[in-house]
Amino acid sequence: xxRCLIFLDNDNIQNSIDLLEVxxxxxxxxxxxxxxxxxxxxxxxxxxxxxxxxxVNDKNIHDYHQVVITDIVEKLHKEYSFDSILIPATYYGxxxxxxxxxxxxxxxxxxxxxxxxxxxxxxxxxxxxxxKIMAGIxxxxxxxIMMSVRQNVFTYTEEQIKKTTIRNYEPNVINKSKMKLxxxxxxxxxxxxxxSEVLISGGGGTLEKFDHLDLLAKEMNAQVSASRRIVxxxxxxxxxxxxxxxxxxxxxxxxxxxxxxxxxxxxxxxxVKDIISVNTNRHAPICSLSDMVIEGDAxxxxxxxxxxxxxxxxxxxxxxxx
Amino acid sequence: xxxxxxxxxxPDVENFIYDYEKNVLVRENVKxxxxxDDSCALAFALKMKELNPNNFxxxxxxxxxxAVPLIEDLLRLDVDRGTIISDKSFAxxxxxxxxxxxxxxxxxxxxxxxxxxxxAQDGDTSHVPAQLGELLELEQMSGVTKVDLNNxxxxxxxxxxxxxxxxxxxxxxxxxxxSIHKDSKYKLPYVKYEDLELDVTHxxxxxxxxxxxxxxxxxxxxxxxxxxxxxxxxxxxxxxKVVVTNDEDGINEVYTFLKNKxxx
Numbered sequence: 001x002x003r004c005l006i007f008l009d010n011d012n013i014q015n016s017i018d019l020l021e022v023x024x025x026x027x028x029x030x031x032x033x034x035x036x037x038x039x040x041x042x043x044x045x046x047x048x049x050x051x052x053x054x055x056v057n058d059k060n061i062h063d064y065h066q067v068v069i070t071d072i073v074e075k076l077h078k079e080y081s082f083d084s085i086l087i088p089a090t091y092y093g094x095x096x097x098x099x100x101x102x103x104x105x106x107x108x109x110x111x112x113x114x115x116x117x118x119x120x121x122x123x124x125x126x127x128x129x130x131x132k133i134m135a136g137i138x139x140x141x142x143x144x145i146m147m148s149v150r151q152n153v154f155t156y157t158e159e160q161i162k163k164t165t166i167r168n169y170e171p172n173v174i175n176k177s178k179m180k181l182x183x184x185x186x187x188x189x190x191x192x193x194x195x196s197e198v199l200i201s202g203g204g205g206t207l208e209k210f211d212h213l214d215l216l217a218k219e220m221n222a223q224v225s226a227s228r229r230i231v232x233x234x235x236x237x238x239x240x241x242x243x244x245x246x247x248x249x250x251x252x253x254x255x256x257x258x259x260x261x262x263x264x265x266x267x268x269x270x271x272v273k274d275i276i277s278v279n280t281n282r283h284a285p286i287c288s289l290s291d292m293v294i295e296g297d298a299x300x301x302x303x304x305x306x307x308x309x310x311x312x313x314x315x316x317x318x319x320x321x322x
Numbered sequence: 323x324x325x326x327x328x329x330x331x332x333p334d335v336e337n338f339i340y341d342y343e344k345n346v347l348v349r350e351n352v353k354x355x356x357x358x359d360d361s362c363a364l365a366f367a368l369k370m371k372e373l374n375p376n377n378f379x380x381x382x383x384x385x386x387x388x389a390v391p392l393i394e395d396l397l398r399l400d401v402d403r404g405t406i407i408s409d410k411s412f413a414x415x416x417x418x419x420x421x422x423x424x425x426x427x428x429x430x431x432x433x434x435x436x437x438x439x440x441x442a443q444d445g446d447t448s449h450v451p452a453q454l455g456e457l458l459e460l461e462q463m464s465g466v467t468k469v470d471l472n473n474x475x476x477x478x479x480x481x482x483x484x485x486x487x488x489x490x491x492x493x494x495x496x497x498x499x500x501s502i503h504k505d506s507k508y509k510l511p512y513v514k515y516e517d518l519e520l521d522v523t524h525x526x527x528x529x530x531x532x533x534x535x536x537x538x539x540x541x542x543x544x545x546x547x548x549x550x551x552x553x554x555x556x557x558x559x560x561x562x563k564v565v566v567t568n569d570e571d572g573i574n575e576v577y578t579f580l581k582n583k584x585x586x
Contacts, residue, residue, distance in 0.1 A: 098452035099455060292564045295568075308574070
């Protein structure tokens with residue numbers, strides 16, 4: 001029986017559960033068993049979806065104790081001989097996966113966004129060069145299939161409820177970590193662009209007057225997001241960046257202003273219903289994905305559309321008052 | 323104290339040109355730059371050296387020999403030694419093998435802290451820092467946005483990791499690996515004008531497989547555990563789009579589109 005280990009990350013449980021879809025694509029029609037591992041939290045949402053959940057309960061182990069978590073999974077691997085190990089590409093997952101892969105001498109593919117499986121070879125697809133290129137990668141050597149999986153890319157939709165065996169696991173490993181968390185400071189909360197139905201997004205073409213986007217966002221009750229170029233130039237904070245190393249967003253409407261649309265950026269858009277793009281180059285990659293393309297300057301577009309919306313509002317009010 | 327910065331030179335991807343006609347990325351003539359995160363790591367090390375000139379900084383990079391001039395440029399800053407690990411047999415190594423090669427050299431060295439970047443802008447797997455941690459039996463943390471200059475000693479370091487919602491402050495016993503994020507905004511100084519042509523060859527340390535002694539099948543493509551079998555620019559389903567311009571008709575059309583869909 002094939003055994004697939006999925007690491008259940010505290011940060012985003014649903015996303016960890018969605019990795020079941022990756023297992024699905026790896027094994028296709030073959031029989032396989034899914035084993036989830038969670039550290040210090042009983043993942044209730046995962047019950048009924050996995051065959052086994054290994055629940056490690058040791059209050060002395062924290063996420064940042066990467067060495068001891070590696071020790072635990074190595075021990076479990078000796079017992080179960082996993083055929084594949086899937087780790088969500090969260091902050092800790094991206095540190096844990098390479099450490100574990102070195103320990104197990106397994107080839108690791110990072111930030112997988114697609115699985116191509118022709119029954120003979122398993123191709124793991126990931127973005128490279130800032131998302132400008134996608135690379136199809138296969139594993140070599142004896143170790144298990146190992147990958148970290150880009151967050152919020154795969155969705156698990158299976159309805160069938162499994163009987164989950166919960167195994168409370170006492171690792172019996174010594175945590176030799178000399179790292180301490182001294183303090184945690186919560187940053188002032190800004191709105192989450194993933195929750196917005198309409199996103200007004202700016203790229204290089206809005207570099208000069210990025211703050212103008214707020215005007216349109218206000219009129220449309222939308223939020224402002226940005227491309228990597230804007231964030232890297234320091235104009236906007238990273239928490240509003242759309243793109244692979246940034247975020248996956250699923251608004252109903254996405255207005256791309258002066259964004260050419262690197263693969264990375266486009267990968268950050270998922271299930272977006274309508275896309276409007278404004279670009280001086282009507283052949284920019286994002287334009288081919290758009291329902292409507294405005295060939296021209298993005299900031300000029302913003303001013304004109306804001307005026308149009310405002311004048312229509314005034315017109316409507318006048319109509320009502322008549 | 324001795325600080326080793328493990329760095330990488332990467333193609334300046336921001337200046338890649340995309341050929342829309344052929345739908346390919348033009349990769350020729352792209353110049354190499356020091357990876358931005360690594361540059362912040364080195365800049366922090368130089369800051370420490372400024373505070374205490376006795377600190378010793380070594381740069382270690384696995385790179386083709388053509389990177390020697392780039393290393394030399396860094397040696398014209400206050401860097402004490404530049405080690406370039408280069409061998410034809412290393413070409414094509416994946417992250418696993420790269421870590422093994424770097425690890426073998428680093429194991430032969432003594433140091434108090436290993437600094438790396440957090441992300442590389444070419445591959446961006448972030449594998450090597452954590453894999454080095456495993457090989458050298460050191461703890462490693464990514465995404466470091468600030469290191470407390472007053473609490474960076476032979477014994478310990480205090481540093482911050484900033485995520486979207488929180489800033490966490492950690493203390494770690496050294497030696498350890500700290501992987502610096504470019505949001506730390508540590509900036510490399512410029513080479514002094516009078517040092518622009520400075521001869522730094524005595525600081526260069528070139529290491530090949532002669533010194534490291536790998537078996538041929540352990541390195542390069544043969545030793546790698548992953549293999550890129552193809553690269554492609556992604557194809558997307560094209561929509562039947564409407565193209566307008568910024569004139570009155572265009573804006574009206576956009577407005578009607580938004581109105582019909584209930585967005586305004």
